[in-house]
Amino acid sequence: MLALDGFLDAHTAPQFEETIQSEISAGRRNLIIDCGKLTYISSAGLGVFMSFIEELREAGGDIKICSVAPKVLQVFEILGFQSLFDIVDTLPEAVAKFQEGGQKG
Amino acid sequence: MATGFDASRLEALLESAKLLQSSLELDLILKHLMRTAMGRLVARRGLLAVRKQGALRLNLVRGAASLKAGEVFDEAQARAAGVEYLFCIGNESEPVGLLGIGGLVGTMQAEEAEFLQALLGVAASVISNAQAHDEARLANTMLDQRLQELRALLDLGRGLAATLDPEEVAQLVGLTLAGRWAVGKYAVAAFKEGQEPVLRQKGMDLSHVAGLQEVLLALPEAQLVQNQDLAESLKIPMGSLLIPIRTQESQIGLIACGPRMRGMSYREADLEFGAGLASQAAVAFENAWHFRDTLARQQLEKELNLAASIQRDLFPKSLPVLAQCDIAAKNRQARQVGGDYYDVLPFVATGPTDPHMLVVADISGKGISAALLMSIIQATLRTLLRRESSLLEIAGVANELLHATTPVNKYATAFLVVMDPATGACKFVNAAHNPSLLLRASGEVEMLDGPGLAIGLFPRRTYQEKSFEMHPGDILVLYSDGVNEAQDAKDDEFGTDRLTEVVKANAGEPAEVIVERIFEAIDAFAGAAPQFDDITLMVVKRTP
Numbered sequence: 234m235l236a237l238d239g240f241l242d243a244h245t246a247p248q249f250e251e252t253i254q255s256e257i258s259a260g261r262r263n264l265i266i267d268c269g270k271l272t273y274i275s276s277a278g279l280g281v282f283m284s285f286i287e288e289l290r291e292a293g294g295d296i297k298i299c300s301v302a303p304k305v306l307q308v309f310e311i312l313g314f315q316s317l318f319d320i321v322d323t324l325p326e327a328v329a330k331f332q333e334g335g336q337k338g
Numbered sequence: 339m340a341t342g343f344d345a346s347r348l349e350a351l352l353e354s355a356k357l358l359q360s361s362l363e364l365d366l367i368l369k370h371l372m373r374t375a376m377g378r379l380v381a382r383r384g385l386l387a388v389r390k391q392g393a394l395r396l397n398l399v400r401g402a403a404s405l406k407a408g409e410v411f412d413e414a415q416a417r418a419a420g421v422e423y424l425f426c427i428g429n430e431s432e433p434v435g436l437l438g439i440g441g442l443v444g445t446m447q448a449e450e451a452e453f454l455q456a457l458l459g460v461a462a463s464v465i466s467n468a469q470a471h472d473e474a475r476l477a478n479t480m481l482d483q484r485l486q487e488l489r490a491l492l493d494l495g496r497g498l499a500a501t502l503d504p505e506e507v508a509q510l511v512g513l514t515l516a517g518r519w520a521v522g523k524y525a526v527a528a529f530k531e532g533q534e535p536v537l538r539q540k541g542m543d544l545s546h547v548a549g550l551q552e553v554l555l556a557l558p559e560a561q562l563v564q565n566q567d568l569a570e571s572l573k574i575p576m577g578s579l580l581i582p583i584r585t586q587e588s589q590i591g592l593i594a595c596g597p598r599m600r601g602m603s604y605r606e607a608d609l610e611f612g613a614g615l616a617s618q619a620a621v622a623f624e625n626a627w628h629f630r631d632t633l634a635r636q637q638l639e640k641e642l643n644l645a646a647s648i649q650r651d652l653f654p655k656s657l658p659v660l661a662q663c664d665i666a667a668k669n670r671q672a673r674q675v676g677g678d679y680y681d682v683l684p685f686v687a688t689g690p691t692d693p694h695m696l697v698v699a700d701i702s703g704k705g706i707s708a709a710l711l712m713s714i715i716q717a718t719l720r721t722l723l724r725r726e727s728s729l730l731e732i733a734g735v736a737n738e739l740l741h742a743t744t745p746v747n748k749y750a751t752a753f754l755v756v757m758d759p760a761t762g763a764c765k766f767v768n769a770a771h772n773p774s775l776l777l778r779a780s781g782e783v784e785m786l787d788g789p790g791l792a793i794g795l796f797p798r799r800t801y802q803e804k805s806f807e808m809h810p811g812d813i814l815v816l817y818s819d820g821v822n823e824a825q826d827a828k829d830d831e832f833g834t835d836r837l838t839e840v841v842k843a844n845a846g847e848p849a850e851v852i853v854e855r856i857f858e859a860i861d862a863f864a865g866a867a868p869q870f871d872d873i874t875l876m877v878v879k880r881t882p
Contacts (some may be wrong), residue, residue: 279516
């Protein structure tokens with residue numbers, strides 16, 4: 234589980250990317266991104282999600298997203314992310330999504 | 339309006355109208371309308387068409403398999419499918435829609451027709467409202483999309499401004515596009531002569547594109563790959579979006595984004611967005627590369643300065659004063675540090691009548707490596723002078739030592755002279771260096787030369803020791819190829835004849851003046867042409 238805080242933009246996206254990469258390198262395949270404290274996300278930030286989703290799903294894993302603030306959720310929706318990712322309200326729901334199995338997209 | 343309606347009909351009409359008006363969703367409205375109409379009339383077939391982009395298109399079809407939702411309404415087709423009654427929704431000259439009914443159990447009652455007309459009157463305004471709402475929503479979505487594009491460009495612009503690393507530029511461009519279009523497969527490649535190629539890719543491979551300049555140059559601004567040949571030559575999937583990265587002069591890279599997920603396609607506005615982003619990327623790549631070049635240049639300059647200072651320290655601060663000898667030497671470095679070296683070293687004892695070795699050498703390579711090799715040669719010669727008694731032995735051992743301790747591309751040409759100031763007897767070995775000039779007091783000129791390879795090149799002994807004697811008034815000139823190969827603007831060389839002339843003309847002057855006159859003559863000859871190589875001169879004059 235990774236928690237995002239503040240702005241995820243072109244400045245901070247590379248750092249987020251490295252973090253995810255190191256999680257994957259450590260063998261983790263099921264990632265939950267908690268966006269509870271995320272106040273802004275740019276296309277570059279969303280690009281990080283896209284950069285790993287295929288790789289993770291091919292390995293049988295997934296990324297689930299939870300606790301997204303309405304303003305951020307709007308960006309997810311505009312760019313069509315809710316049809317590609319499981320975006321749920323709370324962390325327990327995200328965990329439950331993994332237990333259900335299955336992948337979106 | 340509904341004067342002929344009984345209470346139950348009026349009630350049903352009111353209820354339907356209320357239901358219709360409670361929704362702004364066109365689909366719900368049409369379904370409700372269809373249910374009501376078919377239910378009231380006990381009809382088995384029904385169709386609903388609404389005006390969309392100027393044409394009436396079928397939206398709902400019931401019990402008529404030959405008619406398909408989405409198609410343009412055609413009256414003959416509808417009639418053939420068993421739709422018997424057609425009602426306009428709204429104004430008859432330009433209806434917002436059309437209701438078709440067929441397969442009634444009996445015939446249509448006048449009251450039912452009237453009821454339907456009344457209901458359609460209400461439906462007309464409700465449908466118009468819902469359509470307007472849909473349009474507004476669509477416009478809103480488009481606006482949101484454009485806004486998001488602008489934000490993405492702005493965010494990327496800020497990110498690119500903060501980096502001078504080409505890899506990071508590619509990373510930001512890739513992430514922004516992947517996020518903007520929700521694609522998991524993408525690649526960014528950028529390349530420039532003299533720069534490491536930049537490649538950032540996920541799920542596709544563009545490592546081969548740098549070699550495909552011609553294909554790349556033929557690409558328009560941004561395009562969808564719909565051509566099998568192009569897809570194959572670039573090894574990317576059909577339906578990918580290709581965006582060349584160009585500066586005003588050249589093609590510097592390519593962005594490829596895989597097909598969008600969930601069957602979405604790239605729109606015209608996406609191509610524009612991609613092209614805009616690529617031009618930002620082009621500037622950022624150029625800046626990053628320029629910065630790298632500047633850094634590398636500064637690094638090189640630093641190294642050259644360091645080499646130059648090492649070299650300066652290796653030259654003797656002053657030359658020893660030897661009996662009956664007037665010795666002067668000078669080295670002038672070219673802009674790029676070369677590897678000339680001169681020295682006068684005592685054989686064993688340092689007295690004015692003790693034998694000394696005179697050296698002029700030209701060391702392979704430039705910069706730090708040449709300076710280091712020079713210091714190795716100096717140390718080797720100093721050590722050997724104390725140990726070995728013969729010049730031939732010194733040259734041979736120096737060759738073996740240098741060959742054994744340095745890489746093959748490190749060697750030096752050298753002219754070595756051992757002179758006994760007491761008698762004027764000299765011996766020399768030429769290790770592939772320029773012949774030296776010996777101008778006798780009589781005016782006779784001898785070129786001193788001998789066989790042999792550069793020191794450090796091969797482990798074999800190839801040298802020969804030769805002897806000559808210096809008498810008062812004789813002048814010996816050792817020099818590097820920077821002297822005879824100095825060029826003028828027409829690429830003509832200074833040559834040994836000019837050198838001889840200058841020495842002859844100044845034979846009466848002290849050695850130091852002769853050295854200066856030679857330098858002046860070279861400069862006058864070269865004019866504005868730059869000095870390519872180090873110039874080194876040593877003049878020894880035998881005095882009475």
